[in-house]
Amino acid sequence: MIPTEQRATAIVPSLVEEAVAAPSMHNAQPWKFTHRSGSRRLSLYGDPDRTLPVGDPDQRALHIGCGAALLNLRVAAAHRGWTAVTELLPDPHDPWHLADVLLEESPGATDLRLADLRPAVRRRRTSRLPFSDERIPPEIWDELSAAALLEGVRLIVPGTWHADAVMDLVHDAELLESASDAMRAEIITWTRTGRAGEGPATEGVPSYAFGPRQHGTTAPARDFDVPHSSPARAAAVFEERPQTALLGTAADLPVDWLRAGQGMERVLLQATLDGIATSLISQPLEWPELRDLARDPRSRTGFVQMVFRFGYGPAGPATPRRPVSEVLEIT
Template sequence: MDESSERTSLHALLQQAVLAPSSHNTQPWLFRLNETEQVVELLADWQRALPVNDPDNRELHISCGCALFNLRVAAADAGLSLDWTLLPKPETPNLLARVHIGRGENETTLASLGDALIHRRTWRNRFKPETLSAELQNALCEVARAEHGHVRLLLNSELRQQVVELVKQGDSLLWQNESWRDELAQWMHPGRAGDGLTVPRLVAPLVRGVVRHFDMGKSMASQDRLLAEESPLLALLSSDGDTPRDWLQTGQALQHLLLVAQQQGVQASYLNQPIQHAQLRPQLEQHIGAQGHAQILLRLGYPDDRLPASPRRPLDDVIIE
């Protein structure tokens, strides 16, 4: 393979890796390429951290783990073998993983997820009142377990209601925080900005001003309560530990789960408010009986429409040589 072909191949894989979800659509990843050796290094982009919403960079690492899993799927779909290693260490905290293309094994079981990778969306509206089959529910648990994650399905109505109450409390506590509202507003952009939460260009300044200056915790809590209560399935994804390595593994488990769900027409969104607030996270873990540390709280179901893709930064912006 000549140098031009090598570049094209790596760039094609990364074009799919960056379709991963991220908090506020910050896309907090960078990729360093060694095209001669066919090596991709995944790095954290600290300039895209959310110090108020995510003070420990936990969600940042989870998002990067999702991008790493997408890279694995893209390689498998292209018939390429790869060898990947998680690398977060105190002395090099920004270097998260190293991937060697053309070494190791071809993860053939992931190849079938290529189409789901392209079409996965975050569905923030009401779902159809259609339940997920027991077979699919079991599959979601199994694929998360394959990536060292644990999924607890919230099937008990009383338990679901306890979790809904924690989501409402989380909304109230987060929206009371002016710094949190300001950070959220900073990531509200017109769609063509390439990142952030999309709002129409003409009203973007107004929307950001409202978010910054008004505590909408009560209305958001009411809205999220309805979404949670009416969702066909709620699920908690947890990890054994609570370190950068665990968060990266959580990201891979999350993305594997999301893509398997997407294969069956199921989409998801997040109810992470009680995990994002330090006082509520232990309560959530206790109520649910989480195995390890709570990382992601999901609502899943069948959407009633098709959404456009969220904006993405130009690939050249996330590649460093």
């Protein structure tokens, strides 16, 4: 019989392949994995070469993206009959060492709720397309909120005044962004429109995923076409009242950001299974002066980590991912 450690090594590449289907800010894919052959341990690191110094100076979004990849890895392991026992921030002397995962074979004790999410890992998309005005039923909101709670975070569905306030913050962030040469330059660095000198096609946001231009300013979808280098983009009318939700944590430390990333991805996967199209709204959270205002002061949620846009509509196209050989080191 093949030892457990060798079986673990055999499945590691496939686990990482599904892990990296996670979303990340500007699709920077800021993760690295290491595995020692013949062991059951897989380590997740943040990649200091893939940071966003302007939009994410404290690496909060980097931790959230890596947390989302960690959730996908746990889902992939559960689907294969393994349990991914996770330790966050295992090395206090290395802040880039974000998690250790010990793979335990557990065919009879697999977390079926995690395993059931696996079909959504590949189907999940970020949609910058218009959604319909059909309202999401309360039972779906309850299911999404329960998914967040399973990861120790909270999903808040804002009331009318709070939703309007968040939309105002999105528009405020757009004005700040348009006035910041550094922010616009960073976004351009991570878009792919066929310009000379762009980065690899396996990362960043490709022009086919920009979505249409908006008639009006009702939707909080970010426009990545900063230099308007895609003149052929069509325009479209977006939903009049976007359906949003906020993901929050009680504290605001790196460990909370990793938990938020796992909760974010669990919510996105559950929404995908429920037939809900999704996108992420990070714009107002990239400006400290706006982020604090995103929170409902009456809420028990201390810090907003992500804002979601949900609705019924097209899922959006798949965006590229780097191959496993670039993100996984096996020694």
